[in-house]
Amino acid sequence: MTLHEIANKILQMNKIGITFHVSPDGDAAGSVLSLCQALRKIGKEAYMISKDAISYNLSFLPFSNMLNGECVKPKDGTDCVIILDCGNKERISAELDNFKGTVINIDHHMSNDLYGDFNYVDVNAAATAEIIYELINILNAPMDSDIARCLYTSLVTDTGSFRHSNATTTTHIIASELLKFNISHSDIHSNIFDNKPYEKLKLTGYVLSNTELMFDGKLAVMEISKDILNKLNMILDDSSDIISQGLQIRGVEGSVLFREVDGGVKVSLRSKKYLNVNKVASVFGGGGHVRASGITMKDISLEEAKKLVLNQIKEEI
Ligand SMILES: [Mn+2]
Numbered sequence: 001m002t003l004h005e006i007a008n009k010i011l012q013m014n015k016i017g018i019t020f021h022v023s024p025d026g027d028a029a030g031s032v033l034s035l036c037q038a039l040r041k042i043g044k045e046a047y048m049i050s051k052d053a054i055s056y057n058l059s060f061l062p063f064s065n066m067l068n069g070e071c072v073k074p075k076d077g078t079d080c081v082i083i084l085d086c087g088n089k090e091r092i093s094a095e096l097d098n099f100k101g102t103v104i105n106i107d108h109h110m111s112n113d114l115y116g117d118f119n120y121v122d123v124n125a126a127a128t129a130e131i132i133y134e135l136i137n138i139l140n141a142p143m144d145s146d147i148a149r150c151l152y153t154s155l156v157t158d159t160g161s162f163r164h165s166n167a168t169t170t171t172h173i174i175a176s177e178l179l180k181f182n183i184s185h186s187d188i189h190s191n192i193f194d195n196k197p198y199e200k201l202k203l204t205g206y207v208l209s210n211t212e213l214m215f216d217g218k219l220a221v222m223e224i225s226k227d228i229l230n231k232l233n234m235i236l237d238d239s240s241d242i243i244s245q246g247l248q249i250r251g252v253e254g255s256v257l258f259r260e261v262d263g264g265v266k267v268s269l270r271s272k273k274y275l276n277v278n279k280v281a282s283v284f285g286g287g288g289h290v291r292a293s294g295i296t297m298k299d300i301s302l303e304e305a306k307k308l309v310l311n312q313i314k315e316e317i
Contacts, residue, residue, distance in 0.1 A: 026157025111287025129154030
């Protein structure tokens with residue numbers, strides 16, 4: 001299905017719920033917030049569904065206070081739910097079991113399992129927000145600075161401030177179009193990145209000083225146990241900034257972070273140039289992108305998870 005066809009489907013709907021993946025990152029939040037505003041501008045009864053409240057560093061985004069974790073399922077009379085930036089059904093941040101309306105899935109994850117009635121997945125888009133920018137244009141919804149700030153935030157977060165290899169000419173062209181709406185890219189950057197709790201820096205220091213190098217220095221291995229989080233008395237919502245620091249080491253191709261959670265281990269994977277971390281993750285039922293992927297492993301210890309995943313990386317690196 002083309003994006004024009006998706007746009008035509010949306011135009012046929014009136015009451016529209018929009019959601020994303022659980023634990024929304026900048027791309028998920030920015031995409032949902034911008035599409036919701038755009039749909040309201042063309043007269044749709046659009047609203048957002050989210051099981052989580054938005055994280056602190058994204059709370060500067062316009063209308064983000066409406067993402068408070070209170071609306072967790074479609075409201076009565078909803079024609080359609082649009083799911084953004086979410087690769088699989090299990091991660092959708094909405095209860096859709098009793099929903100009889102249309103489900104539209106718009107995403108850029110390679111591992112997307114096409115769970116929607118209508119699906120649009122563009123793996124070449126650096127962020128889902130790139131697709132949403134185009135969709136907003138097709139829908140003829142007027143762009144404004146609020147929408148532009150949300151979309152720009154998505155681009156910044158999913159491209160690591162335009163430095164990952166996923167950032168294309170298109171990404172930069174869209175960014176420059178958004179900047180025409182008089183938004184401050186510097187303020188956006190500060191809000192996202194210079195906004196960490198003190199404990200987060202302490203944790204980062206701890207994780208970094210315990211990072212190990214494996215496979216001739218090509219892989220940085222990090223871990224976060226429940227123990228250390230308890231010691232620092234903190235709840236960790238996002239560890240993507242920690243894992244990416246592993247890639248700063250000279251000669252390193254990949255970085256992996258094992259994090260102990262209730263009922264198992266979460267594994268994050270990043271790479272620089274050739275290691276296909278999506279391939280590694282898919283072996284364990286995870287996925288994402290070629291340079292950034294994740295796995296959730298249930299009923300397993302930190303040590304067991306490390307053994308299994310590191311063995312798989314050894315094959316690929
Ligand atoms: Mn994304």
